[in-house]
Amino acid sequence: MEPLLLVSAFVVLAYAMISAVIPKTLLTAPLCFVAAGVLLSEILTSSVELDLAKLIEKVAELTLVILLFTDASRIDARVLTRELGYPVRLLGIGMPLTIALGTLAAWWIFPELTVWEGALLAAILAPTDAALGQAVVSSSRVPQRIRQALNVESGLNDGIAVPIVLLFASLAANTPASDSVTHWVFFWAKQVTLGPVVGVAVGAIGGKLLDFAAAKGWVMDTFMQLSGIALAILAWSIATVVDGNAFIAAFTAGLAIASMTQSVKPVIQDFADTEGQLLSLVTFMLFGAVLVVPAFQSAGWSDWLYAILSLTAIRMIPVAISLIGTKVHPSTVLFMGWFGPRGLASVIFALLVTSKNSFPHGESLFNVAILTATCSVVVHGMTSLPGAALYSRIIQAEAHQERFEHHEVTEHPLRHRVA
Template sequence: MVLIAVFGVALLIAVLVSGLAARSILSTSLLFLVAGALVGDGAFGLIHITADSPIVAVTADLALFAVLFTDGMHVSFPALRGAWRNPARALALGMPLAFVGMALITHFLVGLDWTTSFLVGAVLAPTDPVFASAIVGRKEVPARLRQLLNVESGINDGLALPVVLVLIAAAGPASGEAETSLSKIALELLGGLALGIVLPLVVNALVRLPVLGAEPKLQPLLPLATGVILYAGCHLTHANPYLAAFSAGAVLASVSPESGRAFEPLGEAVAELSKFVALLVFGALLTPRLFGDLTVGGYVTVVLAIVLVRPASLLISLIGTRFARREKLAAAWFGPKGFASVVYGLLVLQSGIPQGEEAYTLIAVCIAFSIAAHSSTDVPVARLFEVEDLVGIPDDADEDGHDGAGRSRPPGQPGRRPEWRSTTMRARDLAMAYESVRVDDDALEAARLMAEHQLPGLLVLDRDGEPKAILPASQVIKALVPAYVIEDPALAAVIDEKHADRLCEALRGRRVGDLLSDKATRPPIADPDDTALEVAALMAQARSPLVAVARRDKAGLHLLGVITASQLLQRLLGHAEPHE
């Protein structure tokens, strides 16, 4: 009961200071972590929690599941199909580099054996964007950056688990519960993926039956019920719950967007509450003795893990991508260690392997330092992307003709539209990641990109990264077909298949800029605050299949994403009432 009372007080304080926290380096996550440390055995001793207490593993497990489930619901499959390369780079190259880099510094600075050092690297490899909410939760931040951080963190938890289990088995004699095999690990991962895909499809099929259907006020509970059943099912069948949670969230949002939108406020609240509970409990484990048991080399390792290993590994993986410099730096910095590392760290401690306690001490301190560092810097970094209205409360000017300090607004100067007062869909809410090329890119590669993703056109950027034109697929086809065939289509019948295969040679050595029509104009650009109807009017006026969404400031134009005609049509029709 004391734990519940402490949580209630901490929650009240967090709510009261959340507005200030959203505009400063103050962190509500850090508040719960410190509150847990103060009431634990290391300070006032109001609650008695140890690493082997069941509540530690349960709260961390639930928090990770809830966060991954809600994160999965933010994944857009159309956007992911068009921008899968960046998350793939982070997972296939960045994550292994971080894993190896962490193992090296752990071995040489802490003195753990090689197997245990690699085990520490595997435990600390997963990332958790929940401690960078001002970045991943804001539409003003480029969609491809948000997509990268979200997808990377949603998948790397599941990828790290089999490595952790194998290394625990290889580290030495372990308790019976820690024994595992490669076949068992593979079955758990496949089971989690299967449950995460099949269950949402079954639920969606049930909802669409004529005799069934959710009452509007109960519709937000449909994804919640799905998540509860999935969580229990994974633990009963020993399937991987984390891979299941992320995949289920993504599939449910894809097959039933209306359920995803209805569940979003409730889902975010559930994820926040579970996160706060887990942080409070984990904080109670952070005693002076724990910090005292870590050597100087251990603290150096912790610092290097946060400021060197993760940033360097991700920056290497993003070499050659189209990310702007500040986007790369933001992605490299935000690799916080979260609940997956807590769960896996407890597995290490409870396994009974040699050097297990030393490894857990290093892991726990690294997680605590990471939460403090990353949850306190998300707001300052968010401001680099022109995220000003961080809590939805206008600080410069409101709608009553006064600015934030009560001064009158000059006549004719529009006030800022406070997002929290309106449910109107804005351009920034519709913007999604979309494949783009630069004028100097290879034309043949651009054509292959268009064909691979079945795109009606590509957004062409100039050398400064600003939208220049739209390259329609028809223009690329025109460049492939010989001029004499265009003038007389009947001649196409006499071109054999072998010669037709050589048409792509017409693109070799050419640049994207060479394919643009002389009449090509700059694509329509919408302001992030434009409504869906304003975007539709702009698209119709320009007769363009897509509209770029960008914010302009003193530094230039910052592309946030793209709205396609099909996406906009789906949104407009989705709000139209069907005729009886």
């Protein structure tokens, strides 16, 4: 355990010393930490006695819980319904089409996979991660409406993907004959009903109690910040005990906080951002140290083909379809289609479903997901800065035509995850 802590501390410190310089280059924080993990993989795997794959799973699970809770706590439903037509299109049209097209591609490229394994692979790789294209969602040169649409899409699609991934995992699992359809329907019903019930209850009751205590002046700022992590973990733990889905519980707890409390949200978000960011980067480092090299070593031409299609056509065609009728510039369609990076959520989903289920071709499915996520960390990270600059020049040249991209929009509080 000590070598792991030592290496993690060293990498975080080293990155912190150049953290203001990195955003000006083609590198990103996730790319740096994945690279550090790969470079240090021999040290970690040979000197750490722990099961690192299991450790990644646990750290990743906690990370996703905090990110889901934090992202959901920033959602303002009134802003979403009033002004955010683009992310609604991306999530309501683009995401289902991405899963459908990804399933068809898996069926074509991997004939040995069952249809549900193909659907599971597509669902695992459907969520996007704005942290991998940091320059896109933070650059003032990119029209606010566009970067906000990509940011909100990234913040919400993790939670939307959770029940879809779990459903396909259940259908794809190689279960004994005694596990009837009724068993799985009952299991699924508990997951998607008890999870939200627990989440709303924890978020609403916990948030109101903290609001009350804050109004009385009973709560110190430090402990108000800690309460955010506590509420996320509480929702996660209770849902697990009652057989509800823990991730849906964390997400709905954040939604309840957003809609039912006032004083709690800002301090919860600030602290959760810091903790979530640290966990994300450590997860990326462990990901690089343990999972990347084996995935690349075992990759065949079909794995590479699917990874390339997943990052291009499987994402870009559904985005183009979802934007029909919006009158946006063709470069905007291409830009939004390209910047759909696959990152932490895909890695976490792949780890969780393959460790807790038995699939006929689980190892192949897992390796393709890891290969795709790794390629995305590299290509989306390194193209975010020049891509944003090129798109900015193209779209600014069209400003005189009153393009929709330049219309004012109320800033939504959801932010990219990694600074």
